[in-house]
Amino acid sequence: MKRVLIVLVLIFVNACATAPHRGSGIRVSNSDYIDIASFCKKHNFEYSFDTIDDLVRIYSPDKDIKLLLNSSVGTLSGSIFYLKKPPIYLKGKILLPRQLEKIITSGEFVSFRPLFTIKTIVVDPGHGGKDPGAISSSGLQEKTINLRVAKYLKEELEQMGFNVILTRSQDSSLSLAERTNIAKKHNADLFVSIHANSNHSQKVNGAEIYYLSPAHLRAQERSVRLARSENFQGKSISLDTKAILWDLLISKNYGFSVELSDIFYLTFKNLGFNIKPPKKAPFYVLKYAYVPSVLVEMGYLSNIYEEKALRKNYYQKQIAHAIALGISSLKKRHTTPNNENYVNLN
Numbered sequence: 001m002k003r004v005l006i007v008l009v010l011i012f013v014n015a016c017a018t019a020p021h022r023g024s025g026i027r028v029s030n031s032d033y034i035d036i037a038s039f040c041k042k043h044n045f046e047y048s049f050d051t052i053d054d055l056v057r058i059y060s061p062d063k064d065i066k067l068l069l070n071s072s073v074g075t076l077s078g079s080i081f082y083l084k085k086p087p088i089y090l091k092g093k094i095l096l097p098r099q100l101e102k103i104i105t106s107g108e109f110v111s112f113r114p115l116f117t118i119k120t121i122v123v124d125p126g127h128g129g130k131d132p133g134a135i136s137s138s139g140l141q142e143k144t145i146n147l148r149v150a151k152y153l154k155e156e157l158e159q160m161g162f163n164v165i166l167t168r169s170q171d172s173s174l175s176l177a178e179r180t181n182i183a184k185k186h187n188a189d190l191f192v193s194i195h196a197n198s199n200h201s202q203k204v205n206g207a208e209i210y211y212l213s214p215a216h217l218r219a220q221e222r223s224v225r226l227a228r229s230e231n232f233q234g235k236s237i238s239l240d241t242k243a244i245l246w247d248l249l250i251s252k253n254y255g256f257s258v259e260l261s262d263i264f265y266l267t268f269k270n271l272g273f274n275i276k277p278p279k280k281a282p283f284y285v286l287k288y289a290y291v292p293s294v295l296v297e298m299g300y301l302s303n304i305y306e307e308k309a310l311r312k313n314y315y316q317k318q319i320a321h322a323i324a325l326g327i328s329s330l331k332k333r334h335t336t337p338n339n340e341n342y343v344n345l346n
Contacts, residue, residue, distance in 0.1 A: 033095040125150035129173025134198035136301040152320035208297040213280035256292035
């Protein structure tokens with residue numbers, strides 16, 4: 001049993017490649033990183049840094065790279081790639097992983113395959129029934145927009161071959177517990193909750209992506225509680241072993257949630273949406289779905305321009321398309337045919 005647990009630890013730790021890092025806690029060496037100024041001078045690139053979004057753009061006449069600080073996800077001319085080490089900000093400098101040099105010079109990157117499959121996705125249109133959610137000044141109810149986008153998303157994901165379950169397919173009321181229980185019942189691989197936002201200020205705008213704050217994971221405490229109350233895949237194993245397995249599962253789900261949030265952000269950004277960097281939040285549906293979970297806020301109904309856009313069917317379909325592309329990209333990342341898969345980006 002100890003040997004099995006060690007293997008599980010290694011598998012899950014390797015799978016959580018996108019857990020957030022802080023530059024101050026990272027030891028770097030010249031063999032692992034190169035500062036962005038030296039990188040651009042060496043390879044004839046220009047660069048810009050959006051300090052609000054933590055978005056680094058490196059570009060030349062024929063290449064356009066976008067990186068998110070502390071994330072292993074990046075894009076090269078619209079194609080998503082993954083880095084073994086994330087770009088970081090340390091002592092006033094942006095440091096890039098040297099793996100990026102190989103990607104630039106060869107046009108290839110290595111994608112490693114963690115043990116994670118994406119087949120069943122639960123899409124959760126927020127609110128519904130007696131709970132309208134946010135309401136615009138002209139009377140547009142959030143619950144209506146959420147359901148429309150969720151249905152468009154279901155249709156597109158099913159065309160891609162996914163099995164999709166909606167928590168609600170009509171204007172009905174569901175508790176938060178009922179929504180997360182649907183994910184558990186169907187053994188979902190992903191849980192995506194769809195919402196629209198509102199603010200007292202009409203100037204606030206932009207789509208937002210949320211994942212569970214690590215401060216609210218409380219993984220060890222929850223693992224012990226779950227071990228006592230629920231069987232782990234129906235196996236008759238000791239309480240300590242159940243707690244360890246639950247702890248690993250919660251940590252794994254957190255890692256994939258962060259990765260999906262980063263992918264959504266870059267996908268929305270590349271499609272021209274006004275979107276803010278992924279944020280941490282303690283939302284119930286993120287905390288208790290027990291699968292990788294992300295909450296998407298499509299825009300602000302309190303903003304007159306976004307409210308008008310969210311009314312339009314074509315805009316609702318564009319949002320659904322962006323989410324579907326992000327999920328498809330995550331699936332490709334984790335369903336490579338071999339342990340190593342070289343992808344040519346030229």
